[in-house]
Amino acid sequence: MADYVIIGGGSSGGVIASRLSEDPDVTVCLLEAGGPGTSPLVSTPGAFAALIQDYRINTLNWRFNTDPSKALNDRRLYNPRGKMLGGSSGMNGMVYIRGDRSDFDHWAELGNDGWGYNDVLPYFRKAENNERGEDEFHGSSGPLHVSNGKREFDVYDAFIEAATGLDHQANPDFNGASQEGVGIYQFTVKDGKRASVKACYLDPVMGRRGNLRVEVHARVHRIRFEGNRAVAVEYSQDGQLKTIPCEKEVIVSGGAIIRPNC
Numbered sequence: 001m002a003d004y005v006i007i008g009g010g011s012s013g014g015v016i017a018s019r020l021s022e023d024p025d026v027t028v029c030l031l032e033a034g035g036p037g038t039s040p041l042v043s044t045p046g047a048f049a050a051l052i053q054d055y056r057i058n059t060l061n062w063r064f065n066t067d068p069s070k071a072l073n074d075r076r077l078y079n080p081r082g083k084m085l086g087g088s089s090g091m092n093g094m095v096y097i098r099g100d101r102s103d104f105d106h107w108a109e110l111g112n113d114g115w116g117y118n119d120v121l122p123y124f125r126k127a128e129n130n131e132r133g134e135d136e137f138h139g140s141s142g143p144l145h146v147s148n149g150k151r152e153f154d155v156y157d158a159f160i161e162a163a164t165g166l167d168h169q170a171n172p173d174f175n176g177a178s179q180e181g182v183g184i185y186q187f188t189v190k191d192g193k194r195a196s197v198k199a200c201y202l203d204p205v206m207g208r209r210g211n212l213r214v215e216v217h218a219r220v221h222r223i224r225f226e227g228n229r230a231v232a233v234e235y236s237q238d239g240q241l242k243t244i245p246c247e248k249e250v251i252v253s254g255g256a257i258i259r260p261n262c
Helices: 013-020 045-053 101-109 117-127 154-165 197-202
Strands: 002-007 028-031 128-130 144-148 212-215 219-226 229-237 240-252
Touching: 002 013, 013 028, 013 197, 013 212, 101 117, 117 128, 144 197, 219 240
Parallel strands: 002 028, 002 240, 028 212, 128 144
Antiparallel strands: 219 229, 229 240
């Protein structure tokens, strides 16, 4: 039994589980179809290329393919997705970059109140622990570690100098006032290790909060309803079909590729 059952422990589900379980008066169960994401390949930033292909182990990556597309001569497109706690934040390239201001403002113009850039900026700032410190665009006390790219090669500065010499604008912060220009990215990396959602949001609280239950290798098959209300979730784990009743809400966060097909 749980107050909240979250289906999918990826970049959104992991954050939701961490945030909801801050309230000691509610119980939270997080169900993740993949594994715990503890492989050294996950924590090692340079191993992301191996994770994206994942030919050898095929346990950390869903390795989706699209249906054949007539516009592409019936070709299928490969779509790697993280199959682990932390989801694709455990296998991406770790570049920290947000959507452009105009994207959010356009969503608001379409009638999505609360999604304008100035509406979401406080939440970006709240999430960040940016080594550059706090300013109007960044936070320094959140769980998500953001670090500077290391300028260890002269070619970096030479590239920027060449670009600005051709009248391209230098941009020291792609998550600041504008995303236009040439500069060096920041990364979700801390102390030489990947700062995934698992590392930043789940690892600090798993086993420390008695109201948070995390189940891995738990593949959800069905949400049970009574009328219009979701009351339980059925999932398979270790060859057994299990059910967890839900008192308040079932939250489906299976990822942008899986979730539309649920």
